[in-house]
Structures are given as structure tokens and as C-alpha cells.
Amino acid sequence: MLRYLARRLGQALLVVAGVVVLTFAVMRLVPGDPAVAFAGPKATPEELAAARERFGLDDPLPAQLVAYVRDLFTGDWGVSLRTRQPVREDLYLAFPASIELVGAALLIAVMVGIPVGVLAARYKTKFPDFGVRFGSMLAVSVPVFWLALALQLIFAGKLDWFPVAGEYDSSLDTTSPLTLWTNITVVDALITGNWPIFTSTLHHLALPALVVAAYPTGVIAQMTRATLIEESGQDHARLERALGFGETSILTKFALRPALSPVLSLIALVFAYSLVNGFLVEAIFNWPGLGRYAAESIRSRDTPAIAGVTLLVALVYVLANLVVDVLQGFLDPRARTR
């Protein structure tokens, strides 16, 4: 197990190194001079030279890469061209809101996807199975930005059941200000007992979380269905059948647990995916997370900010993969030899 851990950790570190180099390469692909972008089009030659000096743009590329890595380690993720703030502080403010959104979406996805997958497996090739396969395929195929616009129009615009945009009613900031602990609004409101902000956030969260949940719900339902069907064809299911257990109790009592292991690893992978998918949704619902930050950075071609977002999400992705593999190696010794 230890050897497996060490090997897997080494692999992850190698990937992280590659990710950093790739991000650096993408940043340096930018046509045009980053110094001009920072100093502005009306900068004097002296200001330009100062900007070049500040970012080390006159150094050879390998030296720039080394400086970039050194800066990352010391916590300097560059300065955003748009907000003029250190990128790391921007990310620190935006990331918790994204976690909140994606966390809520995954909660919905698990609570809907797994039962629905069980239902499909129980009534395999019958009508419920057909409905679940059709529905989950639709959920996986829908363009999120379009779904976000449509739900916003119907449920916020026409029916007025939900607020159109934002994270919570900003007038509450004066009547019941929020004490920040984790920076995740829902969690902070809950642990400090700030009910007005808590309910307002849940109300604002519903629509965007539903949109982000579409893809993971579909994938989790499909995976649950597939693994359950495979599991119910195993020898142990035949024994249970011979002992007189009904199909439903075989599925939920015996087959579900082994079937959930691949579903769990799927959830970790889909988390990072949903984070990026949420980008488009956040921009539409004006959710103050990474996605809105990324969308605004894209609009103003703010390379350091985009590099920061890219790096952060890639790190989350690598970490999620690592956690999944370690967990799986822990639960299932066969996984260690792969």
C-alpha cells in the first residue's frame, strides 16, 4: 500500500509539473506584448521598460519559466490586468462561491442520479428504464448555457419563483451582516445562525445548481444503472435469488454497495468537470464564483487571471484523481497493481 501511495503521489507531482509548464506555454503564446497589456496603450517607453523589468520579460524563456515556478511556490500567482489585484486574492474570493454552487449541484446529482439509476436497473428494458435512459441522455446532451437561459427565463422571469441572479439579497448585508469563516456563504450563514442570508442564498442557489446538476445527474444515473445491472448478473446475485430474495432487495441490499465504488470515483471526476461547466452558468446567473471571474477575464483578455484559473482547476482535477485512486487502492487491493 505504501509503495502504491508513493508511486501514485510521484505520478501526480509529475503531472502537476507538466501542468505548470503547459500553462506557462499557453500564456506565452499570447500574440502581443504582455507589458503593453499591463501598462496600457498610452504608456511611455519608460513605463513599458519598467513593466518588462517587473515581469522579467527580457529574460530568456527558461529563466522566465524558473521565475514563474518560483513565484507560484512563494504564493505569487501574478497580477490581474483587469482588477489590478493579485490573482491569488481574486481566486481566494471567487473559489468558495464556485465550491458552493458545484457542491449543491453534486448533492442534487447524487440524490437524484443514484435512486433513478437503481430504478432503471430494477425495471431493466421496461418503461422506467427507457425513461431514465432517455432522460439521462438528454441531461448529458443539453448545452448548459442554453439550459441556464431557458430556466432563468421561465422560472425567474415569467413565473417569478426564483431570483434572476446573484448569490443572495445584497440588502441583507446591512440588516444582518455575515461573519465570514469559510467564505462559503451557505456554510457561514449556517454556522453563525444567520437565517435571512441562509434562506436567501438557498433561494438564489436553486436555479443555477439545478442547471449545473444536469450533467452529473445524467452520468451518475447511467453509471449506477450499468454497474448495478452488471452486479446483478454476478454469482452472488444468483445465490441470493436461489435463497428467495426478491429482485428489489437483491439490488438495494447486496448489489448496490459494490456497484457504488465506481460511482464514487465518478463523482470526484465529475466534480472538476462541473466546476468548468459551471463557468458558463455562473456568468449567466451572475454568481460571484470562478466562472464569472473567468468569463470577465476572457472578455478583457486578462492572461494572468486566466492562467491562474486554469492552474487552480487543473490542480483540483489532479487532486480529485489522486484522492479517488488512493481511496480505491485502499478499498480494493487489485487497484494497486494497475
Add this chain to the structure above:
Amino acid sequence: MTSPGAEVPLRRSLPRIPDRFAAFGAVLIVLIVLAALMAPWLAPYPDEPHPLEGSLPPSGAHWFGTDQLGRDVLTRVLYGGRTSLSIAVSVLAVSALGGVTLGVVAGYAGGWIRDVIMRVTDVFLAFPALLLSLALAVVLPPSVNTVILAIAVTWWPWYTRLAASVAASIATRPYVDAARCLGVPAPLIVLRHVLPNSLTPVLVQISLDAGGVILTAAALSYLGLGAQEPTAEWGLMVQQGQTLFTTNWWIGTFPGLAILVTAFAFNMLGEGLRNALDPRARTVK
């Protein structure tokens, strides 16, 4: 005359469509491709602005209504299919070609060549596809070609990984050993034996990926990083309809539906084909 036994392997080697779901997807795809190919003949109007017919709601004359500039939305949805499908075909062709080549080399050669290729592949796989495409599309000038390049760069590693594992298993087969013993040079073995036998899973993967590529391309264009006015592209059309969504819902709704139906059709076909081969294959990108 063939003996009855000879039919079995032949039929098994043909990609049989396993269920009604996949068949439905296949029929939809054929219809969509035909509609895109015949857009100039099917479209009720030329794809031109009509200042006097702006923002008309759907009616008998304009089934999908008209956009702000008075262009018929149905016409543009049909033409948009050409853009979306050609992006998907280009991305899949480029990434499958590059990915499979690298993968087959890695799988057949083994050793340090394999290690280097697979570690590089791991790095690219560490990015969610849309994220790396986004980062690339931002630094390149917005165009259809940028979208193709940006997505292909993120997509090839999947084919490398797949082809490498298949090729590695084929490289140990007796007929490959036999060819090697006869002194057939390695490149010829790869071309004649390893590559052709690795293609079936790759083709399934391609049909499975088409939906994802179409969704990613639409997302990039929606963000303004891809096709530009006046090109008809579904993602771009949704974005153009976005500001008017509350009053003129049809401008953005129909192109969005077109993306949904197309991605849906490809996903159905792909899932059906994959289930026929491997029911537990990976489902997330």
C-alpha cells in the same frame, strides 16, 4: 457458395446496431447531416439581413421567427449545422489521427518511448477539456479554426490512451510475433497488423465523443471565442439571442435546441455502440 459457419465471424466484425436507442440516434444523425448538407436547398430564405423584418415571432412564413437583423432563424439553424458538424468532423479527424498514431507507437514500442508519451498524455488529461480549450482559445484570435485547434489539442490524449492499451495487447499476439520473426520491419508491422486491429474501439470512441465536441465547440462560440458574425453557428446564435431572451425568446431557443438534438443523437449512437462492446467503459471527460 459459403458454408453457414463462415457467416458468423463476418457478421460479428460488422458494427451491428445493438438496440432501438442507438438506431434512433443513427437515424437522427442521418437526418441532421442531410439537413446540413442540403441547407442551400432546404432553407426557406437566403441567409441575408432584412431590415424591415427584424425580430418577428414564429409564424407560418417564418417557422422559427427572425432575428434582430431580420434573418430567418430556421435558415440560420440549417446553415449553422454545417458549421457545427464540420467543426466536429475536423476536431475528431485531427485528434484521432494524431492520438492514434502516438498511441500505437507507444503501445507497440513499449519501454521508455511508451513512458514518455504516456506521461505527456497524463499532463494533457489533467485539464478538463473545456478548460484547456478555453485557455487556448483566449490567446488565439477568435475563429472557427481556433475552435478546431483548441478542442483538438485537448482531445487527442484520449485516443492515445485508448490506442496504446489496444496496441500493447495486439503486440503480444502470435501473428505479430510471427511477423517479427520473419524479419518484417517494425513500421510495416504497425501499419499492416497493429493499426487496423486497433481501429474498432477508436471508431466507437469517436462516435461517443462527437456529442461532447459539438457541445464544447458551441460553448466556445457562445463565449465569443469561435465563429464570428455573420457566420451562422449555433453557440454564437444563442449568444446573440441572449440579451433579447426575455422578449424575443425564439432567437436563442431554436439554435440551442439544435445543439441539444445533435449532441443527443450522437450520444445515443455512441452509448449503444459502447454498450455492445464494453458496458463499463468510462463516461466522463
